[in-house]
Amino acid sequence: MAAQKDRITAGQAIIKGDLWTKLSAVLMGAGLFGHGQKIKGFLVLLLEAAFIFYMASAGLTHLANLPGLGSLEAGEVYNEAKGIYEYTQGDNSLLMLLYGVVTLFVVAAFILLWILQMKKSYENQRMLEQGRHVNSFKEDLRSLLNGNLYMLLMTTPFLGILVFNIVPLVFMICMAFTSYSKEGNHLMLFDWNGLTQFARVLSMQGNIGRQFWHVLAWTIVWAFFATFLNYILGMILALIINRKDTKWKGFWRFCFVLSIAVPQFVSLMVMNTMLQPYGAVNVVLQNLGWIKEPIPFWTNAMLARITVIVINLWVGIPYTLLQITGILQNIPAELYEAAKMDGAGPVKTFFRITLPYMLFVTTPYLITSFVGNINNFNVIYLLSNGGPTYVGDTAGQTDLLVTWLYKLTIDQQYYNIGAVIGILTFVVLTIVTLVTYRNSGSYKNEEAFM
Template structure:
């Protein structure tokens, strides 16, 4: 906790400004930039003032309307009427709930950002007041610009990325989360106009008697099974492969590594699409097996048509896709294991299996916990492998919306893009997040590499 305060702390706080600041500083809370202008920071003050004017103009023009509509999400239906002059049917402009929701959330975010700026201006005014009272140098505008390239460089460099993260990641996420509490769905024809429904969607998904509920549980179980298998098969297989290749006695290390890395050099979606076509009933693998006489000439192995086969197939192919990456990543880490440990173990008479279990594994688990969590998270959210390989097929339960290899993410895709059940899709997304964060946050925050981060 101590360090948290030590990082970038400033004596000019917002509360300090309101309690101890002079009249001009306190007035800055109403008229932003006033304090700065009075203390000869004209340009800075003017910018603050302009920001405030722009915000007020925006709120009067659009903001308050947006906020008002956010509550009801609109109720005016689009209507068709006959235009006598042009002799055509025309439509009146109805309310579009999606846009109203989006604008409403955007307005709230703008307001929050404005509040943050407002705090900044207060602090700035207070600082200017204190400095000029003490007779010290008050930064001119040029000084401020210069400081952006020096001690305040993080403001200059972090603002553009932060802006885009806010607009293209945070705003959409909040937007989607809000959808979970509406009835925005093709069910009941709520694609144009929809309302807030509270937690109804969550209740529907947890109700295991309904089709949706039972689908959710089966998809969830398979997602977890998949994630565990996909993560650990890759991890162990990649690690063993790396150890075998790095063995002293293995010849042509570079060549072996090249063979495996070659397949990961091909873009993932290409290799996945290739795999899919190869494993079709009439694909290359079945043709090869037939010509080798391993299966009957007209038979084919049901790689993606039988549920169990399909599940095993995606896990096995995921090994094919993922092991080269694991190999690359773990090679570096394995080299860091102190050699003395192995020497001591060999002197004590431990064989390769024993050294692996008692030295390599504990060390690797200890060092690569964050990597494992990232891999697990990545696998729960592994859209590409499932969507491009099996597309969630086969669908055995025709009444449900998910196939047997569908993960929560691919199900989310089907629900939103194919079925247009946006609200249910959003709920699935939120639940995926909750499941992941509970596990990840606890493990991650207790891992050594997180705690020791920092300190030069």
């Protein structure tokens, strides 16, 4: 029986390691090379050389620029030979921030590599001292297709998350602490300004803070109605169609699901056009004599909010209908037979069996739907474009946090404020999602309906 592995630390490797292991603290890979893993040691040494070259050629400069983010402004210099003014390039704070953040990740990766190779070197040393076999490079490669298959399969997704999610997220977080905005002409050259933008957004005094709390309140109201109305109405339709007495079940499901086949952005843009003051809906109603003036679907704030909620029902109910239908068809028939033998009627059976079962299964779906509706960019942007927008405001009356963030960054170029709103949205959604799910029956009692 193999002895249980002791936990090895880099500190132990430095203190208790042999000459090869201690040499690895300076010449990375030396311990691997000296303990029989020559190819792996050589590759680690190459990585150290690449890191030193990068830091010497560019990395140290990027780190040095990070605290100040540059100070040289672009200017004009008169060229007497050509008789014209030539522009001299100044510092680009955005690139300095980006390169600095990337360099910090490179340094962190190098430190992690240093720790891992120190621990591995000391582990190999102990194995040799105990007379145990140290895997060759070929044996390590073969293990990636056997015992260490998870490492092979998870490496690419992890790198993808690191490059496309974590690094941009850290870059955005850093941007929130700067003056990067068209305000004060800080698009090319900006500096750190601490929590200034957080104070502006969270304050009720300024225009930005007033808009933030207004948009946040509407975002929560929208997500609540968009999620639970879709769920309740989709559930009712699924129950009606799934009844034994309902004929042509397949036909009715086809009718409701047909809207899924049409690309969502096409449907939303068509609805936007139809509900314009001189769109098809207003023209038909006026021709019938039912209204005298066009209904302001998109210019009246309250009516615009009601309109986007109703249209979202038309878009979202078919998805709920399909999910609830699948759940209803998988509820054990024995539960209904037992309830019938106990004398339970349809209403009692629904509230004691059907509804709890559906809620148990669909709680994760409800949580993800709520989060998805908070970030439901397409429906709001393509239908109302966030409007109507009052004079002096950057956020419209139907803007969600995500559509307002888009306008602040792409249209208004208030990048620092947009970054603050992105951070606050991320924090709120993370807390709501984790707390809600961990307190749900789906998490606490996974085998409740097994």
